[in-house]
Amino acid sequence: MISLLLLGIIWGQVLSQSSITIVVLSQKSELHDRLTNDLKKNVLTSIRSAGIKAKVLNTIDDFPNHIGSWTIFPILHSLYNNHQSEWYLFVEPETSVSLAGLASFISSEDPKHSSYFGFALQDTSPTIIHHFHGFDRQDDQMTYPDWSAGMLVSGALLKRIVEETEDKKHFSGFAIDPKHEFSRFLEENLSVKLQARNKIFCLFPESTCITQYKQYANSGNVCSYPVNDNNFYVAVKTFSEYHRTRLVVTKRTWANSVLHVDYISDIEDQFVPTITLGVENTNRGHCAKTFAILNHFYHNNAQNNFDWLIIADDDTLLSIPRLKKLLQCYNPKKKLIIGERYGYGFDHHGRSGYDYPTGGSGMVFSRTAVEEIVKGCSCPQADSPDDMILGMCAESKSIPLIHSPAFHQARHRDYSEDYIRKLLPISFHKLEEIDPYADYVNYLKDDSPITHTTTTTRHTEL
Numbered sequence: 001m002i003s004l005l006l007l008g009i010i011w012g013q014v015l016s017q018s019s020i021t022i023v024v025l026s027q028k029s030e031l032h033d034r035l036t037n038d039l040k041k042n043v044l045t046s047i048r049s050a051g052i053k054a055k056v057l058n059t060i061d062d063f064p065n066h067i068g069s070w071t072i073f074p075i076l077h078s079l080y081n082n083h084q085s086e087w088y089l090f091v092e093p094e095t096s097v098s099l100a101g102l103a104s105f106i107s108s109e110d111p112k113h114s115s116y117f118g119f120a121l122q123d124t125s126p127t128i129i130h131h132f133h134g135f136d137r138q139d140d141q142m143t144y145p146d147w148s149a150g151m152l153v154s155g156a157l158l159k160r161i162v163e164e165t166e167d168k169k170h171f172s173g174f175a176i177d178p179k180h181e182f183s184r185f186l187e188e189n190l191s192v193k194l195q196a197r198n199k200i201f202c203l204f205p206e207s208t209c210i211t212q213y214k215q216y217a218n219s220g221n222v223c224s225y226p227v228n229d230n231n232f233y234v235a236v237k238t239f240s241e242y243h244r245t246r247l248v249v250t251k252r253t254w255a256n257s258v259l260h261v262d263y264i265s266d267i268e269d270q271f272v273p274t275i276t277l278g279v280e281n282t283n284r285g286h287c288a289k290t291f292a293i294l295n296h297f298y299h300n301n302a303q304n305n306f307d308w309l310i311i312a313d314d315d316t317l318l319s320i321p322r323l324k325k326l327l328q329c330y331n332p333k334k335k336l337i338i339g340e341r342y343g344y345g346f347d348h349h350g351r352s353g354y355d356y357p358t359g360g361s362g363m364v365f366s367r368t369a370v371e372e373i374v375k376g377c378s379c380p381q382a383d384s385p386d387d388m389i390l391g392m393c394a395e396s397k398s399i400p401l402i403h404s405p406a407f408h409q410a411r412h413r414d415y416s417e418d419y420i421r422k423l424l425p426i427s428f429h430k431l432e433e434i435d436p437y438a439d440y441v442n443y444l445k446d447d448s449p450i451t452h453t454t455t456t457t458r459h460t461e462l
Contacts, residue, residue: 020106066078071175087106087111089150113156118145128414142193230304277289291386318362407426411428
């Protein structure tokens, strides 16, 4: 009788436990494998003491055939159909999770309500990366979650998303900032807004955190691949019209510390100096110039044994010391492209589309990736969009595109202040309507204090 009574009590406790599925938005690299496995191990070892039913999935192993899983939408149908839970927590490999804290938080929330929680970001000015969305309603500015701090979604909300997208094929043309695009979809289609819990789902340390973002690239000796001034080569794409303007900024700021750098232009100019690779300038796309640089690196610089090729625009601002530190986390013998990741053509079932590296933020290629591209891909036209052609090539050659939030396709003022502050920036792009020297000193020098200024001026070009 006692045994049956105890069994009944235990069974009742199991039934009353909340269930949660944790989804790690991982990437294809040794670093992210290690971080993801550590996160999963820490969660699974704390399940019993936390009093919660939990399982951990990651996008690389559990959704391997879902293209664009990093934008979340392409995995949601499969997630809902195969892993039903009361709650879903989306995190990144750099996120730490307190399962006990999570159990306590969801015990006071109703999974039958359509709700989601996270660290709320907010734009401080109209920004091109968000298509200037939301600044026509000053009293009700949209907020959106930073997934690296964790985003908690109720089972009821996931069900509504799946139902809403059941008959829709493509959810957008471009995926630029998926965390913003996710929130905009929920607000416009389901009238659901983010519930901000910035001291619970944390970008920065708080005593009340149940999830927290960790800056792995700034955590000392976590990464150990050697990077020095002699094993990377920088190519700056430019045009004769900008030799006395943009290149002056480039050479006075970040490029003056680079040992191996060439300025690739349409003419040879001994005063810079620039070199030409026999490619005429185009008004857009620049595919021929980028592929000429890839070929130049592979064929002409073979004797230098560079591990990495870095391609930047002449209006890109970079921190070379921080980039070198980041590259210590990646094996140069693997085929890799590193930078800021965008996407195109994804659907709600993960069957179409591709990732591509944004050219303006700076693109980093391992030598083996360059070899694959040079031998197997080409430009359809000289003015084809180079970054998108590279993305399609990488997809066809199974070259992983590693995203780092330290790379930025736009200016610092085009991003949320907290998003910039969470991780030391490596790059920004575009020099219009800013003081590039001040921005470089304030944001990209090694001793830069991360501050933020705002503007209301619109910029109309990605």
